[in-house]
Amino acid sequence: MAKRIEISGLHAYYGGVHAIEDISMTVEPRSVTAFIGPSGCGKSTFLRTLNRMHEVIPGARVEGKVMLDDEDLYDSSVDPVAVRRVVGMVFQRPNPFPTMSIYDNVAAGLKLNGVRRKSRLDETVEESLRGANLWNEVKDRLGKPGAGLSGGQQQRLCIARAIAVQPQVLLMDEPCSALDPISTLAIEDLIEKLKTQYTIVIVTHNMQQAARVSDRTAFFNIAGTGKPGKLIEIDETSKIFANPEQKATEDYITGRFG
Amino acid sequence: MTTLSTGRGPAGKAAGPSLTSVSAGRKVKDRVVQGLVYLAFLLALVPLVSVLWTVVVNGAKRLDPTFFQFSMNAVSGSDKGGGAYHAIIGTLEQVLITSLIAVPIAVLTAIYLVEYAGNGRLGKLISFTVDVMTGIPSIVAGLFVLALWLLTFGFDYSGLAGSLALTILMIPTVVRATEEMLKLVPNDLREASYALGVPRWRTVCFVVLPTAMTGIVTGVMLAVARVMGETAPLLLTIFFTKAINNDPFTGPQASLPTFIWEQAADPSQNSIDRAWTGALVLIGIIMLLNLVARFVARRKAPTGR
Numbered sequence: 001m002a003k004r005i006e007i008s009g010l011h012a013y014y015g016g017v018h019a020i021e022d023i024s025m026t027v028e029p030r031s032v033t034a035f036i037g038p039s040g041c042g043k044s045t046f047l048r049t050l051n052r053m054h055e056v057i058p059g060a061r062v063e064g065k066v067m068l069d070d071e072d073l074y075d076s077s078v079d080p081v082a083v084r085r086v087v088g089m090v091f092q093r094p095n096p097f098p099t100m101s102i103y104d105n106v107a108a109g110l111k112l113n114g115v116r117r118k119s120r121l122d123e124t125v126e127e128s129l130r131g132a133n134l135w136n137e138v139k140d141r142l143g144k145p146g147a148g149l150s151g152g153q154q155q156r157l158c159i160a161r162a163i164a165v166q167p168q169v170l171l172m173d174e175p176c177s178a179l180d181p182i183s184t185l186a187i188e189d190l191i192e193k194l195k196t197q198y199t200i201v202i203v204t205h206n207m208q209q210a211a212r213v214s215d216r217t218a219f220f221n222i223a224g225t226g227k228p229g230k231l232i233e234i235d236e237t238s239k240i241f242a243n244p245e246q247k248a249t250e251d252y253i254t255g256r257f258g
Numbered sequence: 259m260t261t262l263s264t265g266r267g268p269a270g271k272a273a274g275p276s277l278t279s280v281s282a283g284r285k286v287k288d289r290v291v292q293g294l295v296y297l298a299f300l301l302a303l304v305p306l307v308s309v310l311w312t313v314v315v316n317g318a319k320r321l322d323p324t325f326f327q328f329s330m331n332a333v334s335g336s337d338k339g340g341g342a343y344h345a346i347i348g349t350l351e352q353v354l355i356t357s358l359i360a361v362p363i364a365v366l367t368a369i370y371l372v373e374y375a376g377n378g379r380l381g382k383l384i385s386f387t388v389d390v391m392t393g394i395p396s397i398v399a400g401l402f403v404l405a406l407w408l409l410t411f412g413f414d415y416s417g418l419a420g421s422l423a424l425t426i427l428m429i430p431t432v433v434r435a436t437e438e439m440l441k442l443v444p445n446d447l448r449e450a451s452y453a454l455g456v457p458r459w460r461t462v463c464f465v466v467l468p469t470a471m472t473g474i475v476t477g478v479m480l481a482v483a484r485v486m487g488e489t490a491p492l493l494l495t496i497f498f499t500k501a502i503n504n505d506p507f508t509g510p511q512a513s514l515p516t517f518i519w520e521q522a523a524d525p526s527q528n529s530i531d532r533a534w535t536g537a538l539v540l541i542g543i544i545m546l547l548n549l550v551a552r553f554v555a556r557r558k559a560p561t562g563r
Contacts, residue, residue: 053453056448056452081452081457082455084452084453085455089449089453091446091453093446095447095450096450097447097450098469099469099471108454108465109455111464112454112456112460112461112465113454113456113460158450161454162453162454165454
């Protein structure tokens with residue numbers, strides 16, 4: 001199921017602002033790649049270019065190549081809607097659909113893409129909620145509104161919703177930053193479990209989290225305000241945290257930054 | 259900590275700002291503004307309560323079954339009895355047709371403006387046009403339909419012609435209300451939907467619209483209430499009649515506002531009583547529609563915050 005992503009020479013812009021500059025890297029399948037770096041360095045922007053969510057913002061555009069196995073996501077013949085079915089995303093703040101029940105939230109991706117068969121939906125909903133470690137907590141109240149769950153449960157609901165459409169890649173934009181440590185642990189366990197099936201990319205501000213969950217870590221930085229963000233280095237997580245090549249990476253990780 | 263207090267308070271106090279004492283000046287200001295707010299609230303309430311009270315007291319006299327069962331056909335102004343059946347039917351049909359035409363156009367316009375137009379030229383042009391339409395006096399809308407539909411195209415007076423005039427008045431209010439509601443839908447939800455690989459139009463239909471539904475329904479109801487009370491454009495386009503005309507597509511039709519206008523112009527007390535009851539029934543219908551719409555909207559509203 002999982003696919004490899006190869007990015008080469010990627011630039012992203014918001015109108016006239018050059019947000020990220022010349023990024024090339026490979027994201028390995030069935031593993032977790034973490035993006036770390038200071039605020040405003042373009043981690044989230046870069047993440048959003050990987051499923052063409054970047055261009056949802058008016059005036060935003062991208063240059064460069066993002067190869068998903070052997071398909072270029074930015075080829076003119078590619079439909080961004082189709083890309084997002086293959087590359088799913090979980091956001092910083094849990095955002096279940098407020099008008100829908102727990103069941104409908106998980107089924108939303110399928111239903112909104114025209115799947116109507118009840119048995120298929122039931123099956124996918126249970127499978128996805130089990131996949132997101134949420135089934136036992138909500139199985140007796142699937143008809144209740146999704147917004148009534150706790151923050152951590154809502155985030156797992158959002159993950160269930162994202163995996164229900166069976167993507168190849170799962171992008172997570174600081175999925176734990178609005179959660180308490182217990183819920184964070186639940187999500188991290190989940191990531192550990194999901195990486196056997198999916199290619200996972202996670203943006204995080206929490207370096208311990210990056211060290212705990214990821215196999216490879218990429219460090220991003222900016223030269224100064226108004227300058228575009230750059231990839232400083234990417235390597236095995238153990239190497240980045242123990243013995244990084246670049247001085248800036250070491251300074252950031254040890255807290256001696258700036 | 260002493261530096262904190264240098265900005266305010268007497269210079270002699272060096273112990274820092276006290277947490278318990280509020281300065282006298284602030285207390286007075288607080289009281290005065292509070293008083294003003296309550297006063298403004300009461301002032302705004304006076305005409306509203308007064309109007310409602312007068313209509314209820316005067317309208318209650320003729321609020322009998324006859325009023326709802328009979329028209330004014332062959333009833334002269336000074337006669338007792340008679341009713342507004344023809345006018346109630348007319349108003350309901352006209353407003354229904356108006357809503358059927360105006361609401362889809364207006365909601366689709368608002369969706370275009372919020373979800374698709376961005377900062378484009380066309381969006382700005384439409385937005386400007388809607389603003390201008392909001393300011394059209396109702397009589398002008400009536401004259402427009404009179405000139406176009408009745409005089410140029412040669413159609414006869416009909417409920418439909420009146421509905422067309424009301425449509426012109428209803429569209430801008432519904433567009434504005436819907437636009438505001440759609441703007442309130444958090445962008446997170448749109449992005450969540452896009453990230454599932456849901457196309458934009460399905461996102462609008464199944465995520466954005468349901469989330470904004472309560473507000474849109476409220477906006478539509480306010481617009482319905484507004485056009486239900488319009489009189490001038492109806493006189494120009496539907497005219498009025500004392501008899502029952504169930505067909506909104508041919509011939510003059512009665513409506514509650516024109517019924518009230520006609521009855522109130524008659525010097526006989528019996529007619530004036532009928533006019534008051536007509537006004538009461540009109541207010542009643544609007545309130546009833548509001549309650550029903552709210553009930554329907556609540557069942558679809560976002561739940562469990």
